[in-house]
Amino acid sequence: MIIVTGGAGFIGSNIVKAFNEKGRSDILIVDNLGESEKYKNLLGIKFADYVDKHDFLHNIMDGVYDDAKIDAIFHEGACSDTMEYNVNYIVKNNFEYSKLLLGYATEREIPFFYASSASTYGMGENGFVEKDECENALNPYAFSKLIFDRYVKNILPRSHSQIVGLRYFNVFGPQEYHKNKMASVFYHFYNQINENGEARLFKGAGVTEDGEQRRDFVYVKDIVNVNMWCFENPKISGIFNAGTGRAHSYNDAAAAVIKAMGKGSITYIDFPEVLRGKYQFYTQSDNEKLLKAGYDKGFYDFNKAVKEYVALLNEGGYFKY
Numbered sequence: 015m016i017i018v019t020g021g022a023g024f025i026g027s028n029i030v031k032a033f034n035e036k037g038r039s040d041i042l043i044v045d046n047l048g049e050s051e052k053y054k055n056l057l058g059i060k061f062a063d064y065v066d067k068h069d070f071l072h073n074i075m076d077g078v079y080d081d082a083k084i085d086a087i088f089h090e091g092a093c094s095d096t097m098e099y100n101v102n103y104i105v106k107n108n109f110e111y112s113k114l115l116l117g118y119a120t121e122r123e124i125p126f127f128y129a130s131s132a133s134t135y136g137m138g139e140n141g142f143v144e145k146d147e148c149e150n151a152l153n154p155y156a157f158s159k160l161i162f163d164r165y166v167k168n169i170l171p172r173s174h175s176q177i178v179g180l181r182y183f184n185v186f187g188p189q190e191y192h193k194n195k196m197a198s199v200f201y202h203f204y205n206q207i208n209e210n211g212e213a214r215l216f217k218g219a220g221v222t223e224d225g226e227q228r229r230d231f232v233y234v235k236d237i238v239n240v241n242m243w244c245f246e247n248p249k250i251s252g253i254f255n256a257g258t259g260r261a262h263s264y265n266d267a268a269a270a271v272i273k274a275m276g277k278g279s280i281t282y283i284d285f286p287e288v289l290r291g292k293y294q295f296y297t298q299s300d301n302e303k304l305l306k307a308g309y310d311k312g313f314y315d316f317n318k319a320v321k322e323y324v325a326l327l328n329e330g331g332y333f334k335y
Contacts, residue, residue, distance in 0.1 A: 015084050019044040019067065019115070020091030024190040025129065025182070025237055027055040029088050031333060032238045034060045044070045045091060052192040058333025067091060071111070074118050086245055087119050089128040094155065094196055096133065096292075101154045108158035113165060116177070123175035125248060127241055130179040132230070132257065132297050134160040142230075143300045144181070144253050152292045163253055176251050178244045180237070183257030183299050187234030187323050191331040198231075199264060200320060203271040204327050207278035213268040219285035221295050225265040230257035230299045233319035239311045240304070250307055257299025258313045270317050274324035 016033060020026035021043030030041055039060035046067045047053050056064070065073065073079060093107045112128065119126035135142050136150025151157040166179055186198035193201075203213040215225040222228075240256050265280065272278040301309075 015040050015082050017042045017087045019089045021045055022052050022055050026090035027059055027189045028234050028238050029241055030059045032242055050192045054332050055189045058335055084124045086125040089115055096153050096155045104154045104158050109162050112162050120173055120175055125176040127178045130163050130181040131159045132181050132183040138296055144303050176248050179253040180256040183230040183232050183297055185232050185234050185237055188326050189332050199267050200271055203268050212279050212281045214281055214283050215264045216285045217282045224282040226263045227295045228261040228263045230261050230297045232257050233314040236313045243309055254304045255299040259299050259301040261298040270320040274321040
């Protein structure tokens with residue numbers, strides 16, 4: 015059995031899909047469906063069972079899975095809202111929950127793969143390398159991810175099982191429609207163009223030229239490939255960046271969506287005051303550590319990935335049988 019927390023979410027459901035394509039459906043999905051349309055992400059994937067995230071922790075403590083053969087835990091579930099400022103809530107959800115799950119995995123020597131974030135680099139003023147001196151946190155979400163990474167660093171030297179943390183950069187692709195404001199700019203540009211013919215980009219706010227904020231946009235299929243490669247290489251442990259190693263501007267992103275849709279234009283709007291001091295104007299993954307570990311799957315061409323994603327958005331944005 016494979017356990018995927020956040021398995022009804024964006025990246026988690028894509029990981030489940032990848033296992034399906036390898037012939038596996040013995041998957042336990044853990045999530046919190048709430049009142050969203052996230053349930054649609056489960057319609058096009060195969061899995062053995064679903065359990066609510068709160069019930070899952072009780073099941074662990076009650077020993078429900080102690081006799082099960084668990085090949086891996088992919089911990090993708092988290093509160094991913096970078097605008098959530100209830101620090102107690104986000105630490106309990108992202109840090110405490112992760113600690114309990116990691117403890118369960120290490121005690122039973124179950125390979126444990128989890129989602130970290132490039133937000134742990136703050137503004138990136140010291141680079142985007144997996145080193146303490148590069149780390150910072152601009153909001154509670156980033157803080158919760160950073161303190162779990164640091165907790166993992168302390169565990170790694172004495173762990174007898176595989177532990178991999180992946181610092182996701184700006185991920186986009188199928189199955190993210192339920193994320194609303196936290197969905198990728200590609201998703202928002204697509205909807206804006208369909209609604210009013212224009213993709214709305216932030217002005218430069220005195221930091222960059224208009225629309226020239228640059229991010230390492232990484233297709234979700236690349237993120238899945240990195241996760242699967244780690245799973246297939248059990249000697250690999252550590253915290254690694256998961257990005258393409260190349261930054262594109264928001265102008266590039268909008269232009270790619272416009273080209274794929276065959277319509278639309280760009281307009282610039284004022285930079286939101288609420289984001290000042292909390293916004294990454296530039297991210298670019300340093301992939302040296304991942305490549306030195308042996309990762310050799312490459313990364314999708316940017317425009318090809320956008321074109322493929324737009325085609326899927328035209329069909330609804332989520333997987334179907």
